[in-house]
Amino acid sequence: MDWVWRLLLFLWAASIVFPIVWIVLQSLRTNAEFFQNIWELPSQLQWGNYTKAWTSYNVGKSLLNTLYYVGVSLVLGTFLTALNAYALTRMQFRGRAFIWSLIMLSLFLPGINALIPQYILMKTLHLTNSLTGLIILDSFGENVFFLMLLGGFMASFPKDLEESGAIDGASLFQIFWKIIVPLSTPGIVTVAIFKFLGLYNNFLGPLIYLSDPAKHTIGVNMYHANMKMQFTSDWVTMFAGIIIVMIPSIIFYILFQKRIMAGATMGAMKG
Structure with missing residues (x-):
């Protein structure tokens, strides 16, 4: 077989x-x-199709926007996910079980339901049409899967680690940063990889919140380029633009595919 x-x-x-x-x-x-x-x-x-796609579709500018959006969101979001996972798995406080229950409940709620309240909140805070506002939204919007993955890593560590750190005079943040984070590196790397792929391919958020073409990310930029095909029918240039857009994510996946498999497997074993 x-x-x-x-x-x-x-x-x-x-x-x-x-x-x-x-x-x-x-x-x-x-x-x-x-x-x-x-x-x-x-x-x-x-090969001139690629040069034409780069210039006519303003790929360079949209790639820079995407780099800023993905880079800052990746660093800030991964740090906050690790911090939240530590607080919910390693710290004892009243209401922790209730918070976990609410987080688990959110798994059954489609994310699209929060779209209108999020937009109203972003509009009220004057964060629409801003890459920084989009970074704030994606960084502070926690993903339950990532939280559970890192929680599975951190929950498996013995309590003696924190106790020994506290005896040596380490603060709570020092214990998290110097003891828990290094031990959780495989899980953190896995989360960072999935976050990168999700942020780079994010389309709905930038489409809704970014109205200025100069601030468009690569996904929204190529969407508008596709809309032009009904007037120009320059499909070969469009295909060249698609390949340019795909290159960063393909390279990233090739470089880190072993990390993805190893981290996901270890997370399953430790969870």
């Missing part, structure tokens, strides 16, 4: 890789070739 599973995995992988390869090939053709036959190989590689 092994060959059956191998065949299924191969077909699954092919269904993922084939569209990417097809887009790459189409991005290297002319529009005339594309409309004549979408399955033919390019007669001559049109």
Whole structure:
């Protein structure tokens, strides 16, 4: 039966890789070739499509916006997730079980339900049409999955760690920063990787809160570029832009895929 599973995995992988390869090939053709036959190989590689996509779709500016949004949100959000996980798993205080119950309850509530209240709150605080406002929203909006993952790491550590740190005169934050965080590095790295992929591919938030085209992230920028296709039909340039947008996340995943698998597995074992 092994060959059956191998065949299924191969077909699954092919269904993922084939569209990417097809887009790459189409991005290297002319529009005339594309409309004549979408399955033919390019007669001559049109690398200029990538230059045109970079300039006409303002990819450089949107990538800088995305870098700022993703970078700050990633650092701040991961730190807050680790801090919250520590407080809810390692500290004893009245109401902790009730807070955990509310957090678990939120798993059954679709996130889209909070969209209107969040927008009203952001509008009231004058944080709409601002990348910084979007960073605040995403950083302080806790993800239950990440909280549970890090909580599983931290809950498995013996209490002697904090007790020995307290005996040595360490403060509560020093115990968290110098003892718990280093031990939780695999889980923190895993959370950071998933946060990066989620933030980089985030579309709905930037679309709703950013009205100024100069502040658009790469996802919203390519969405508006796609809307132009009904007037220009310059699909090969559009495909080139899609490939440019995909490169950072693909590189990031290739570099850290082992960390993702190791961290997720360890989290499952420790949880």
